[in-house]
Amino acid sequence: MTSAPLLSGQTPLAVRMRPVSLDEIAGQQHLLRAGSPIVALADPESSSPGAVSIILWGPPGTGKTTLAQTIARSSGRRFVELSAVTAGVKDVREVMQEAITQRDLYGQTTILFLDEIHRFTKAQQDALLPGVENGWVVLIAATTENPSFSVISPLLSRSLLLTLQPLGDVDIATLIDRAVTDARGLNGTVAIADSARAALVHLASGDARRALTGLEAAAAVAMSSADDDTAVATIDEDHVAQAVDRALLRYDKQGDEHYDVISAFIKSIRGSDPDAALHYLARMIEAGEDPRFIARRLVISASEDIGLADPHGLVIATAAADAVAFIGMPEGRIPLAEATVYLATTAKSNAAYAGIDAAIADVRAGAFGRVPTHLRDAHYAGAKRLGHGAGYVFPHDNDNGIVPQQYLPDELDGRRYYSPKPLGAERDISARLERIRRILGDR
DSSP, rough: OOOOOOBBBOOOOHHHHHOOSSGGGOOOOGGGSSTHHHHHHOTTTOOSSSOOEEEEEOTTTSSSHHHHHHHHHEEEEEEEEEEEETTTHHHHHHHHHHHHHHHHHHOEEEEEEEGGGGGGGGGHHHTHHHHHHHTTTOOOOOOSSHHHSOOOOOHTTTEEEEEEEOOOHHHHHHHHHHHHTTTTTTTTEEEEOOHHHHHHHHHHTOHHHHHHHHHHHHHHHHHHHHHHTTTSEEEEEEHHHHHTTTOOOOOOTTSSHHHHHHHHHHHHHHTTTTHHHHHHHHHHHTTOOOOHHHHHHHHHHHHIIIIIGHHHHHHHHHHHHHHHHHOOOTTHHHHHHHHHHHHHHOOOOOOHHHHHHHHHHHHHTTOOOOOOOOGOOOOTTGGGGGGGTTTEEEEEEESOOOOOOOOOGGGGGGGOOOOOOOHHHHHHHHHHHHHHHHHOOOO
């Protein structure tokens, strides 16, 4: 078999495969349309020299560093990279001074790429302002945190904020196939099975760097375990699992497993088993299920299975959905787990759910009748002449707040839709409702 090394020196595959032009960039097409700020900045022939600074905001592995380096390479501009983790005000000032020198002596524009700008203090970010405002550098700053909270306002106002999205599955698959065949990558020393590609795409969760790192490790496993007579080793699903030291969940978001797991999740909550519910929640999270889908199912479960046995269930489920939308993943797993455990361990009742379905069934069957005259709207002209509102008794005028009068149409008088269970908060509701119905029936 071919024993070509997988690594060029010690440079990781993800670094070697960084695009050399905007045409090679996968995903982020909303930022790469003709005439966009990034395209203009990367064009050495652009009439605008690209004095505009940019803040790139997006999750890890979406191409922030790649975009910055590609812009510099394509435009022919000088490129300087700093990391907010290690750089300080002194480093920033040195870059600014050198940028001025390069501009004045050689007419060369400097692109300063600052990774993780959210880690800079206010004073450190202030040091960037003169260079950005006077055009000494074109700042391309990258952050995984919301710039509205992590970048000072003067810097935001002097920069364009561009949002990067997680790469789609097709984009990740394209990057994997390119890395397998490209001379900068694995150079055809391995092949990859469809199942292995799908597994890497799945594990990547929109992160190109994670996908290529996993591919490189899986290729090493495949080559080391291949027969000597094999011309080209083929990466399979087992090689991926061994490489990432992680079980590959068989979970197709569009297939049976998707519906089976969410069904087991909801039924475990309904069955008051928090351990099983957390297990299925973990399977969905690890499989890359949309957390908004999980949150929606929790809200439905709180309404359908917990109901008025614990009215706080819906509040907690809705709060978890809001929290996931606000903080994203992976931290979103925590409010999802909190809501899951709460719903699984609290009292259950589907009485309200059963009640509305029974009422809808009657309406669909034609059992609805006319609204009793005393309940009809009496505010519009001529309504009182028709007797609308006549005989209606205002409940708040009664000491109990309840008066014996008919509310259902004649055809349905006495029909019962809501039957509370003697569980949780519905136990109190049941006792109160019994007294209410006794008064309402005493007409």
